[in-house]
């Protein structure tokens with residue numbers, strides 16, 4: 001699971017009532033939250049799929065690879081659902097040729113994958129002593145992958161850091177808590193530019209630094225599993241931002257003129273919508289939500305410093321806690337100008353939306369990134385929620401987020417680097433109606449954003465394959481391809497969404513109603529036979545899957561279980577207490 005703060009379930013119905021009555025949206029979305037827009041993307045728009053090293057490669061201790069923090073974390077009991085690990089995962093290390101054939105089939109323009117740092121630098125760094133060497137077998141693996149992609153006219157989009165820090169750097173220095181990571185990361189990135197940069201022209205320094213910081217150093221749900229509440233995440237983020245900037249400058253001064261590539265970063269964020277758009281406090285709370293999420297990283301990179309609202313809130317709370325300085329670190333003037341402008345393109349990962357309302361956290365609450373924001377997150381029970389607990393399908397939020405980036409950061413060149421939806425592990429139905437619907441609607445909102453003038457150049461569906469979903473193990477499936485993890489050969493089976501996405505790609509969007517409406521039907525024709533194949537190959541029983549959209553009855557049931565039942569119980573307890581006291585007094 002990618003951890004998101006659990007929304008307040010008992011009050012979310014209230015939120016729904018408020019938002020239904022709320023008026024005054026942004027002009028550009030009025031009447032259009034649910035309408036479908038037929039049209040196509042600009043010529044040259046790039047379509048791709050994504051993956052990451054630890055989630056798919058397996059081969060965790062093969063061919064000289066060193067340990068990463070995820071290898072170590074996943075091997076500790078109780079950290080991952082069912083104590084699963086990425087030791088073998090999809091065996092992508094051995095099956096990349098098959099996977100490229102799948103991509104070729106889909107006629108993809110690009111493939112986003114990440115390089116495992118400890119696979120090419122087993123001890124994290126190079127050349128300080130003999131043990132610190134370059135693992136040529138790891139280099140060969142990525143060379144083969146890149147070469148085969150290019151042979152098939154698929155552009156490699158390479159992430160340098162998708163969360164798998166070499167364990168040695170964690171043990172010796174405390175990982176991203178330590179400023180020395182900046183130069184270690186720069187050395188690793190330089191090695192990648194040196195060895196692969198003649199062929200790779202799109203580099204992403206970090207994937208979702210919000211997760212690295214918050215889940216790795218605040219909640220501890222991700223590797224390295226530290227719970228340094230209220231300060232660890234801010235410190236980690238500070239070093240990550242500096243590391244990104246350093247790598248951008250290294251590329252700019254040393255490699256750009258020869259290699260002519262681009263350096264970006266992939267930031268992930270939900271959209272935050274005010275619960276009541278006529279309430280100024282909710283509007284500000286929703287803005288804070290996004291600034292603490294996306295702005296935390298985007299603002300230094302585009303404007304040279306943290307968002308004003310983060311500085312104010314964290315500074316004030318630190319003062320109330322009697323601290324001499326803010327828990328949010330400070331950039332020096334030189335650092336600010338060094339960091340500002342270090343993005344050639346912005347990668348954006350997006351999955352879901354929250355309603356947001358103002359909520360004060362008292363100063364005695366304790367240090368916490370979440371309390372610093374003074375807000376509460378809510379969801380609408382009508383939002384479809386097929387897989388991961390945190391992932392509700394709210395397509396219109398995507399367009400709003402894209403427009404937010406346009407207005408806040410000067411409409412940078414943007415690639416959507418992640419977007420997709422999951423289902424539960426037991427769901428073995430390859431006719432993934434929910435994913436087709438999600439892709440159709442989210443990509444359509446992106447199309448509307450392009451028409452709004454947002455500078456999006458490409459889209460990456462997350463993910464090519466079902467894979468290791470971090471602390472959720474294999475219990476959530478994001479893949480366009482189903483992977484049978486119970487079979488040691490890890491066979492891949494296409495879900496219906498493969499056909500559906502393929503049609504979006506070949507039409508470069510949604511040409512007209514008649515055609516688009518036929519896509520789902522055609523995609524479903526092939527998935528039934530794949531279902532049979534899968535059932536024949538699988539030992540267990542195939543389970544049905546649910547595309548959950550609350551109908552009025554379910555909504556009513558939720559209200560009964562979440563509001564009526566607790567209220568009635570509380571009243572019963574109170575009445576019994578009064579009655580008991582009354583009896584006692586009569587006996588005395």
Ligand code: BGC
Pocket residue numbers: 001002052055207208211268349418462469478
């Ligand atoms: C991460 C992916 C993950 C996805 C879904 C993203 O932010 O980068 O690795 O699979 O969220 O949880």
